[in-house]
Amino acid sequence: MSNTTPIGLFDSGIGGTSIWAAINDLLPHENTIYLADSKNAPYGQRSKEEIIALSCKNTEYLLNQNAKLIVVACNTATTNAITELRTLYDVPFIGIEPAIKPAATHTKTQIIGVLATKGTINSQLFNAAVAKYKNVKIIEQIGFGLVQLIENGDLHSPEMTELLQTYLAPMIKANIDYLVLGCTHYPYLIPQIRKIIPEHVKIIDSGEAVARQTSSILTVNNALNSDPTKGAALFYTNASKKVLSEILNDYEATISEKEF
Structure with missing residues (x-):
């Protein structure tokens, strides 16, 4: 687990940006990559098998971007898929459960x-x-x-x-x-x-608790980014970036439309 590689996050759309914002506030030096799987939203209406498959697809994309830790920034994906994700992939996962x-x-x-x-x-x-x-x-x-x-x-x-x-x-x-x-x-x-x-x-809601847990896991693994500069925030959506751009208006972020 490298210090400068990014924290990966995914959600069935833009909702997990509320989790990203809490992590960014607490850990401003960390690089982050966020996947907004808006094309397949909402996960909450899908079968468990579909949710697991989508969660694996998102995880593999983030791992290909060298994510050092993955936040499943979606309650539905956490409650339906995080056990399978932890079994399949050798990376720390942080899930979101209703508080x-x-x-x-x-x-x-x-x-x-x-x-x-x-x-x-x-x-x-x-x-x-x-x-x-x-x-x-x-x-x-x-x-x-x-x-x-x-x-x-x-x-x-x-x-x-x-x-x-x-x-x-x-x-x-x-x-x-x-x-x-x-x-x-x-x-x-x-x-x-x-x-x-x-x-x-x-x-x-779960934002602050997830941010604290992210900090804790990175600290235990000696993986906090020691670079004092502001971390880079990359956001990818497989739908229109209009709403994502509006929600992230107050943050420095690079937002791209991308198929994944």
Whole structure:
């Protein structure tokens, strides 16, 4: 594992950029390569076999770019494929799981909400996590349609507002005090969600925890980039780069459309 080789990340589109941003903030000297597999989004509607195949394809592309560590910046790919990836490839993997633990540990009402994709909520890994907290009521909601709207750049559309109100209403009625965002696309919806849920409800996503874990794994492997200059950030999408460019507008990044 070389110090200057890049951290690789992949997601079923642009959502994992929320994870990339947290890693970039914590580890600004690291070089990064991000694959936005928007052509195949959303993974959450695909079969486990399809998700594993897509995850392997993305991993092999990143390994060919000499990635020293791979962040599976997608909840659905993590919950359905990370066991297979760790078996098949000799590189450290960091996965993204819905942050149920902090919500279930700190809830006062003993009721929390989880908004996630179908692929995550139906996965064995997710259900094993939920089963650990029998004394907490967990209201699960599949976010049908949300990823497609985000990928299309329709974050603030009336359709998005209507879907979020529909999905969050039962959670509000049940008196949740924590909302877990179980998809890396969903942090981009926080401004809209905040307008719908009560002020006291805390929203949790996985970005900062994943960034800390990335730093920890690189430190253990003596692979942190010691070069003091700002790391290079390369983004590849196999669809239009328009929405990706808009989301990354505040960052120095090279964004290319590429078939992979």
